[in-house]
Amino acid sequence: MRYSIFSLAAQTLKGHRGWTPAWRDAAPKAEYDVLVIGGGGHGLATAYYLASQHGISNVAVIEKGYIGSGNVGRNTTIIRSNYLLPGNTPFYEWSLKLWEGLEQDINYNAMVSQRGVLNLYHSDSQRDAYARRGNAMRLAGVDAELLDREQVRAMVPFLNYRDGRFPIQGGLLQRRGGSVRHDAVAWGYARAADQRGVDIVQNCEVTGLTIEGGRITGVETTRGAIKARKVALAVAGNSSRLAGMAGMRLPIESHVLQAFVSEGVKPLIDNVVTYGAGHFYISQSDKGGLVFGGDIDGYNSYAQRGNLPVIEDVMESAMALWPGLGRIRMLRHWGGIMDMSMDGSPIIDHTPVQGLYLNAGWCYGGFKATPASGWCFAHLIARDEPHEVATAYRLDRFATGRVIDEKGAGAQPNLH
């Protein structure tokens, strides 16, 4: 059923008894053209674009739990394309463009809200680095504005301009950045993919990859063997485990990133603001909760939960930036498992196994990348060549030295 004000009105009169499942709870078929492993945002988007852009609809997305149970539902919902390096900027900009038309495309209101993303700077060299980045964005056709202290103050007057340890000097603003209702992205893609014939198979865990003569032919799952001509991994957080089933080691570590939400309060902050002197970013959801986060805990983990030092670091940064937050209460915190890559940038590439494709290494950037990741991964799978905005995301870039290291932190995942 198409979603609209009219269908909503019609169903309201019928007591909402006519709504049908948003997607079929499919049982796995014996064989597919493409099997996407991972029912998160990226996997679902990949399946959707395979069907909608490439006419490949004999596709299943298999998910070990319920769809959207990974990072698509565990992030701080920020979208932006304020990247520095040419390997990244066009990709994230394409993603932002897809976000801008997503809801009409998939007929699902994911509450894409371009509220502006403001990165604060606190020193001259940070200003220079943001100018460099802003200019790189502008050269790539992305919107960016460099604000001085007074322009920042006019925008977000409640921050600490009085006695901050690291005074706010200005900021880099991307007005087209913003936030999106995260769960709706998974559900919207799932529903749209399902409507185009994609099977969404939940509670189906992959236990092995079937590889014959260097070519993948299918997967073993808790719901039986499934054959496939092509298999696509979109399991960020667990990429190494799945790749390990194909005998591969990846330039990736799994780390926990915590996120936080406060109790709902009346509107306080319109934009997404990031603190430049600590690891902290904050915005407010439509329900009124302040959504915020900080640095990863910093050690390998698959536990989906973090520890107090990082929690306190985030709260300290919150108070340092915005001292009015003191009496607002943090309601929940949780952890997601990030694929932290060795240069802080993702991988969308073939693998040495024929027919096996890899989408991994998203670090913190995975949510905002969802549409373009799906789009480019579908392109790679369908045509066996990288999409033009994702050519840099090669698996061999670490061997050649063509790393995409936005922060210049080097081969240490927990510093990206």
Next chain:
Amino acid sequence: MADAATIAWTPRGSWAGILASGEFGTAGQPGVTIEARDGLGIASLIAGDGRDEALAQALQGHIGLGLPLTPCIVSSARHSLVWAGPDQWHLIAPDRNGFDELLRDLAPLAAISDQSDGRAALRLSGPKVRDTLAKGCMLDLHPSAFPVGTAALTSIAYMGVHLWRIADDPASGDAVFEIMVARSMAGSFWSWLSASAAEFGCKVTATGRG
């Protein structure tokens, strides 16, 4: 040319401009008493592989103290040796008299660096000293876990500290701690310590030079 002899080279201690004598915080009998330990002779000694024994013997000969092999402090009337990491110690003297000479004598047996000016040290006592430290110190300072003579390298309020417990105050029986922080962070450390002690009432008895 200016006459170098006319220029006064007045030393300025680590706590200069930071500590002020007197009481602050909640009025009444102070819960914490703080005394600057200024002008100490402090040197880091790092033994080479297998040379601990020779160094230990030399120290025994010079200052009558053995090398502590676990995180603790040993003291004679004049000197202390405090564990400062694997194969590392701090040699501490109450002042700099004869300190250079002592270091020179030990130099063949260890890598020695004078750190006298690089640390800001305090002695903390009073009935509320543990409650004060608990507001930032991530160590268990309960008498059963941190007896007299224990030393530790840790951090407080994001500042590295070297902390040890000396003999209890003979008058009150209260525990006494000494704590060293990097000189550059003395001001921030004091900001934390004074805020933490204020609740209990605090008295500063010695402020150091400058």
Next chain:
Amino acid sequence: MSAKQPFRRGDGGLIDRASPVSFRFDGRSYQGYAGDTLAAALLANGVRLVGRSFKYHRPRGILSAGPEEPNALVELRSGARREPNTRATVAELYDGLEAQSQNRWPSLDFDILSINSLLAPALTAGFYYKTFMWPAAFWEKLYEPLIRRAAGLGRAAMEEDPDHYEKAFAFCDVLVIGGGPAGISAALAAGRSGARVILCDEDFRPGGRLLADKREIDARAGSEWVADALAELASLPDVRIMTRTTVLGVYDHGIYGAVERVSDHLPLPPVHQPRQRAWRITAKRAVLAAGAIERPVVFAGNDTPGVMLGGAVRTYLNRYAVLPGREAVVFTTGDDGWATARDLTAAGANVAAIVDPRPQVDAALVALGKAIGARVFAGSAVSRASGGKALKQVTIRDASGRETSLACDLLAVSNGWNPTLHLTSHQNTRPVWDEAIQAFVPGTMPAGLSAAGSAAGHFGLAEALVDGARLGSEAAADCGFAAKPLAATAKTDPDAVSISPVWRVKGGKGKAFVDFQNDVTDADVELAAREGFRPVEHLKRYTTLGMATDQGKTSNISGLAIMAEQTGKTIPETGTTIFRPPYTPVAIGALAGHHRGPDFRPMRLAPTHQWSKDLGAVFVETGLWLRGQYYPKPGEDHWLTTVNREVLAVRNGVGICDVSTLGKIDIQGNDAAEFLERVYINGWKALPVGKARYGLMLREDGFVMDDGTTSRLAETHFLMTTTTANAAKVMQHLEYCHQVLWPTLDVRMVSVSEQWAQVAVAGPKAREVLRGVVDAQHDLSNEACPYLAARNITVGGGIPARLFRISFSGELAYELAVPADHGDAMMRALMAAGAPYGITPYGTEALGVMRIEKGHVAGNELNGQTTARDLGLGRMMSAKKDFIGRVMAGREALIETERPALVGFKPVEIGQRLRAGAHFIGLGKPAAMEHDEGYMTSVAYSPVLKHWIGLGLLKNGPKRIGERVRAVDPVRNGDIVLEICNPVFVDPEGARLHG
């Protein structure tokens, strides 16, 4: 007083009647007593309507008497201290308390947005996902602002929080969480064994349900038992009782996060006291004795003010001596509710009816009903409550469907209890279903934690006492404390735990709420089932069930039960949710503690700081350090004026600049030179004693890590300097190389950064000035102390010092280091000695100008993305030895000739200003990414050259010297033409350096 509190009982309760307290709610004045919560005091005054719901703005009252409260949320205090969403059921009353209802306009009584109730048929779960999509632009401009304004709950203060907070760390053998009968028993058992015990109770008065229920232990009142036990605990030296302290989260390896509300029960925090204190408690063992939370029933109108949980009714009656209503109906699905009826009657209320859906009710209970004059409706259920802003009537339906309506102002609902097991699932383990008690109980526990009493699903009082004592002893024994033999089991009055829960009563007219706070109804759960949102996490996220500030403490189970009914599964098959920390919401300020404002992170000050301050320096944050940026003189109204003066003073005379902040690492040992060979790209073994050398180190991935000069003080003794920013990182790296990679090397290192005050003395007159402070026996002539000499000397008549003839400015320059105590004096001595030469203090700005004039790289170039080759330092890389980063630096992309490399830039139109961060575009090419050829890393105005100059990384740069390129700077509207030049702008031959 009681005349003013019409629902206050004449006697009894644990309130302090001698301490009356005034407070205001929504502008009206009321009175209560010390020992009340705000909710108790409101009820005592007959205030039923306390808030409005989140979505439909329905009138809401007080449901509970504890932290699970979903409805009675208020804005507490005012101005900068306003606290939105404060649960009236846990807010302690204090004199002068001010509270306001929230999420209503213009008033609580008349709330415009209650028209949402009329729209309610359309506003089902997830309705917003299906609409508001057309036209696309309307979402941000119209729909979303409306939704945002309507959503949210209370209003937060916009001002800075005026109170302060602190952190604290505690350690114990046994942590007991919860001060009810099980917790007190556990603490007693552990404490008596000699273990170090901390007992945390979120309440301001320990005792738990023993304060709320009329129970007996060994034939004495429960509250007396509590008092005796607390007295004993207080007498044990290593037992600490922390009231008003909520344990919020369980973290790895026995760490528990807790917040102590130090001053929230007071009008203002006392001077020198924080508002709250965040504890990090490390416990070897912990006993969870957090009790249980009572469950409501889903039926039409179940959110009407006056519908309360039965246990809460008893709490108000017995602990607070408040009558929550005069004409009551009790709706209970187990024996527990009958006690509520008994207590209500005893307190003077009339119990009109007791409704128990169980077809067979114990005869003794029926007799009790009769005795108190209540009508007993067995096999029946309440199907509807109505009355709008206050309960007026309930509808009771029997098994045959016959309905009876009764007038009442209180409906006490008892539907069994859920163990408060939240903390047990903080490490992502799931609770398990206990069929016998029809509730989830703790599953796999975090290591070291056990659950006692109601928290474990053992609801009887006697069980709680036994459980607590046993687990307390076991925990202490695990810590090495021999348990004292347990006292004989206490005798209690009989428990009433039999239960046959009813999750919802269908068919009443009106909305039936599952999650009160988020306005999730049974119809919403059904809709979620219909649309396929059946996994419990989908249910939560789609309907928002359990996502409100109470985290579903009263709603999750009903939601699961209704979903189970829809899908034909059992509750455990349907699933359970994992509770996330914190257990109850926690003030952000508490977890930040002391670390806000200037105390966010420590500040580091150089030993020369006071000297700089005395000179009126403008300081700048560089990492944690505060450094003198420039030293304005009176009349200089622009920083550039000052900086130009400082630069020219150095170039033409002499200046001094503090460089104490550089990292300094003392490296000794027989293999010290070998060690340096391996960490630096260039050679060290041949460096003579008494000489310094510039060194560059790479990361293992081949990119530059840091640079600095290192001096050989003796054959086996080096002093390394690092950049200020990387000092700690380099130390860590060197320790890694030594301990992990090459442990057999004889090398010993220690940071001496703090020991030395160091100053750059630079300019043609530097030697003369130094002569004035260096003791006479030291020869400073060019021959005796040439460029790159490193000397141990003395100054000021015997003060040991180190002198390095090194230069960042390109002038004849020295760095003089003295022990930090002498740093201040050194600066003053140099100023005195330099007065005849016009000695000028200069700051980091002038330092930066001069290093750019000399083409030296610094932080902007050492950004982790550059190679030695990029910086023009490729030739330093020794081909004769292995070093960190050597192999990876040879990768194809790192040696491409095209890579942007360091060159200098000057404007073609000489007056134009350069900007760091501008990108280079070839002349005649469009300003677009595909033509991007690099960027400007650093710029300065050179007062020597009288124009702006810059350093930058440009594709093929070194081969393009003399050519032109555009610098485009769209974020500052800049677009100028530059000439590419040698990065050394001043004295390229280095004549001044060697002078």
Next chain:
Amino acid sequence: MRITCPHCGARDVQEFTYLGDANPQRPEGMATTEAAMHDYVYQRDNPAGRHRELWYHSAGCHAWLVVTRDTRTHAIETVETARARAQGDAA
């Protein structure tokens, strides 16, 4: 988390700095190939389970430690000094 430093005793994780997998061994010497170094610098097993990893007691004794920890539960099995470990490996 708490890590028991063999020198200092049990300490809060806040005192430590994490590096990563302790298993890869640096290929030493002039003959080292890019491929071998690439494996050392970039490739990781990243197991869900038992993991030997390097931690630096940065706010304590400055010792590098090899911690064996379960990445699913965070439970720590052993802590050794890297120095002892490396010397043990060499022996």
